[in-house]
Amino acid sequence: MKTLLRSITGAILAIALAATAVTAAAAADMKGKIYYLVPTLLDEFQTGSIDAITKFMGDVGYEVVALDGQNRTDLQLSQIDDVINLKPSAVILAAVDFDAAKTGIEKMRAAGIPVMIFDRQITSTPSDFTSVAGTVEIGHVAAEQITRLLTEKYGSAKGKVLQILGDPGDPYTLEIQQGFEEKMAANPDVTIITHPAMQWEATNAGNIAQDQLLTNPDIDLIFVHAAHLAVAVAAVLEAQGKKPGDVMLVSSNGAPVGLDLIRKGWEQVEVEQPMYAQAAALAMFADKVVNKEKIEPGTYDVTGLESVLTIEDWGPNIKIPGAAITKDNVDDPKFWGNLKPPSEPVMSVK
Template identity: 35%
Template sequence: GVLLGAVDSRGIVSAVKELQDAGIPIGVIIRNIPNAGKIDVTVDPNIFGIGQQAAVNTLNLLFSKYGAYEGAVLEIEGALTDNFSVDSHNGFMDIMEKFPSVTIVSKEATDWSFEKAANIAEDWLTVNPDTDLIYSHSDWLTQALPPVLKRLGYGPAGEENHVFVISSGAMPFGLPHIRTGYIDMITEIPTLKVSKLAAYWLLQIAQGNEIPDEVNLFEPGLSVKMINTKVKVGEKSWGTHISVPPAVVTQKNVDDPNLWGNIYD
């Protein structure tokens, strides 16, 4: 079998179809591949759900500041041709559109360019210095923001001139900014849990076994032991789908040794 982590879920379609024509089982992690017919198993962290969690994080932070669900938010998106960014935005707006007192402006950092993310943040904050929160779709982009915030005179969490920043990933270059207070919350993309689950069930498929309606998750970190916690298996237009729930990282748990960003630091 072949386990794929597609950066470009559209550009890889022809290669996937060649594997399918050859009868080779395929597993996919993180980004689904929606236009290549039925994939044997896709395991992801529910990107739409991560967008929803980002909305919950946003609302909690705004409420902590104002005692109400109100404020001004800048959303920095990745490439809009990437279903990761599309699902992140749609999940975020699925909840945020119910809170009209929160103003949201979305801007695309084309091609996941953190240089463009930095320029977006600097240009926006220069004109809109009272922005309350920035939601960046990934630590890959978010790592560009602390230098901008410092240059413009914004401080870390706990200071009056702080701009809330939330992100997704819990990557090695995201977690340090939680520690310094320039990122407030990161919704983890549980890469290790996703990868272990996908590899296990891809092997089972290659051996002729079927995936049941529920499957056990693996222990966090590098352990290959399963735990009693189960998640449901679903069927999507692109094939069998398993979603692994993420955690929210703050200063309280940023040093958890099982976070993949700490393992590969």
């Protein structure tokens, strides 16, 4: 028995030593470690962003470690405290809560750790780099597309739109709503009914659609703030005997499920968040951020998308244009929902 225990202990130690050696060798090839604080793993965009950021940062020589905030502000702030002690080359933050993250960003920067903001723009405090599509702008694109669809149907922009938000405690969905409604204000003949799907839960979205279609059978179009909610809504439409296109469907974020719904005809437009480009932009400027070099404003080509970098009050900010995906361009590999990351390695900006 003693011999067996000794053998097992020896084997474990050997494996641990080997693993340490391999890790150390791998780390030696890297420029440093970057922590990515992802807000949740219960969202396809966020989990996809981990793969994209890991890949693109690897292209420019950084190792990425992702930490899941589980949609909890307190947990993400604790992770920030922990990460500060680990002294990484930089931190990429996709905040659970835009406002609450402010103190965390200030702490990290005070500790000399550069902070890069991903996807969820924070303007209340300076950071070292921001890469966003712009949630308000996503709302604008959705409004333009919905105006087009209603005009094609009626000859002018009129009708009834059911807007299904995500969780009402999430600023992400509220900003899309803000952008959408400020653009739609130009269409006084369009009635907008708004309901949130608590906790971004698909069943809740389905229930809302089912109840609303009963009390407002003249709904022309349903706009949902995430593709996974659109799946439940399409399922309800199908269960009610509707055919694709009877009630139009528009969604945002560009997840694979949304693209599939477009191919099947249930959805007309998906407003894409250009996740690959957003992630690639971080990698392109990683060296400059880590080495605290000056970042020049201007127009940059990010994975083929013309993106504008400006120097804002909160720091360098690159905005990648979101795109409207329709049945005409749904198979374009540049959309992250087609899950074909760019094969060309990302190059650092000199």
